[in-house]
Amino acid sequence: MTPSRIFVIAKNVFQEVVRDRILYIIGFYVVILAIAIRALPEFAATTENKVFLDFGMVVMSIITLVVTIFIGTGLINKEVDKRTILVLIAKPVSRSEIISGKFLGLSAVLAVLIAIMTAIYLIFLQLGNIPHSTVSLLIAAVFLFFQLSLIAAVAITFGVFTNSLLAITLSFAVYLMGNITQDLLKLGRLSNNPTMERMTQFLYLILPDLSRLDLKNDAVYGLQALPDATALITDAGYGLLYSAMLLAIAIFIFSRREF
Structure with a gap:
């Protein structure tokens, strides 16, 4: 793979998403926070x-x-539906570069969105004089990026071999299941049913453990002390490794697809 070609594809994805006015969603976030900071005290004084x-x-x-x-689910499907994928694969660019570039472009969009939304969130906390741990919130935001990058890899993988609607449904299902994999494992052990226990262990092994990348509760209710640095590095590495594995699967499937 050539980094320069991957960068060009990633840049085009980033520009296309921004051109679609996806960043206007930031304005929506501001409106929601502005309403919430006024309305929530009425319900939880x-x-x-x-x-x-x-x-x-x-x-x-x-x-x-x-x-x-x-x-994420539309990055490949949109190219296929518009038949622009034929133009893209006809160029001196490999299919692995296409997948990698699409993923990096979407990851860049997510990084910008999370960074801006986190800054806005912290500003609201300051304006509302709401006690908080800025460092903990920033770490939670970084791990939100890792979690969403993993989900982006899931969405791209499903989008490679299914239609958009099914890919969206499956991606949401993986997200929901990925947040309760540890609970499923405990449930299987408590069931005293060997079949149920094997099934929950299988699900735990193949589904991403997204709870490892979710630090919202630590940041909000938690714990002023930072999580252990080794645990943070291990969990971040887990997210990156799982994302790389999913992208490898997506590249494998995409390389064998006929258009």
């Missing part, structure tokens, strides 16, 4: 600080998740 802290992170996660899945 004694705990509004924690409620707004949690609300801001959850809304950021939901918005970026929707962006990730809907864009």
Whole structure:
């Protein structure tokens, strides 16, 4: 693979997504936070600080998740539907470079979205005089990026061999299941049913453990002390390794697809 060609594809994806006015979603986030910081105290007068802290992170996660899945599943399908994939593969660019470039372009979009939304979130916390740990929130935002990058790899992989609607459904399913894999494993052990236990162990092995990349609760309710540095590095490496594995699968499938 040639880095320069991958960079060109990633740049085109980034520009195309920005051209589609996806960054206007930031304005939507600002409006939601502005309403919430006024309205939430009416419903939770004694705990509004924690409620707004949690609300801001959850809304950021939901918005970026929707962006990730809907864009990720369409990156390849859109090229196929418009038949522009024929022009793309006719150029001196490999299919692995196409997948890698698409992923890096979407990851760049996510990085920009999360960075800007996190800055806005912190500004609201300052304006509302809401006590918080800035470092913990920043670490949670970084790990949100790792989590969404993994989901982007999931979405691209499904988008390579299924239609957009099915790819979106499967991607959301993986996200939901990935957040409860540890609970599924515990449930299988408690069931005292060997078949159920093997099934939950299988699901735990093949599904991403997204809870390892979710630090929202630590940042909001947690714990002022930072998580152990070794654990952070290990979990980040897990997310990156799983993303690389999914991209390898996507490249393998895409390389054998006929157009």
